[in-house]
Amino acid sequence: MFSINIVGAGSLGSFTTFLLSKMAGAFHWRITVFDHDIVEPRNALNQLYRLDDVGYPKVAVLQKILNELETSSVxxxxxxxxxxxxxxxxVVTLVDSMAARRAVFEACKYRANIPLYIDARTGEGVALVYVLDPRNPDLVERYERTLHADEEGVPAPCANQETIPTLWxxxxAISNALAFFSNSRIPRSELWEIAVNMEHLPTIETNVYTD
Structure with a gap:
């Protein structure tokens, strides 16, 4: 059995948690989702939440929704x-700032009990997903070069209803990577960079880097 820790229960986090909870029984996953935000009215537009959920913690509402759908428990x-x-x-990091990503990765790198780290970053119609073993020094160094300061990057537009296809x-892609890992199909020596582009004809391209 693998434990999967999902950090972030927003648009991408809620959708990813839903997919993984549907798959958990087949792969014997135990899923925990972390977030400190409250559901706001705007979240009902592009996240798994409803207007009746406004004012409640996202993680508690997400857990309740998934229980109602009779998926595997979260x-x-x-x-x-x-x-x-x-x-x-x-650990699967689905947060919206580089500062938050850095904090989560600091908690993960070189930890013997964390065999896989996934970080997803989304923009308007495009996204990048990084998949790596955070115990591998060469892969850690390569990944950390992607962690620029928030002020150095172009601010990503807020997710809206038009971005929902990209988010799914x-x-x-995240769910498939976890299935591959569970079936021992991700070598420890590889970092995967999965590029999603939905701006025109949908494309998914994976680059594999080795240590």
């Missing part, structure tokens, strides 16, 4: 993750 943790957090198992494609 644990919910209403908390903000920092660099001191102690994870156990796979990214959620599917």
């Amino acid at each position: 644990e919910a943790e209403f908390k903000k993750i920092d660099a001191a957090h102690e994870f156990d198992g796979i 494609v990214v959620a599917a």
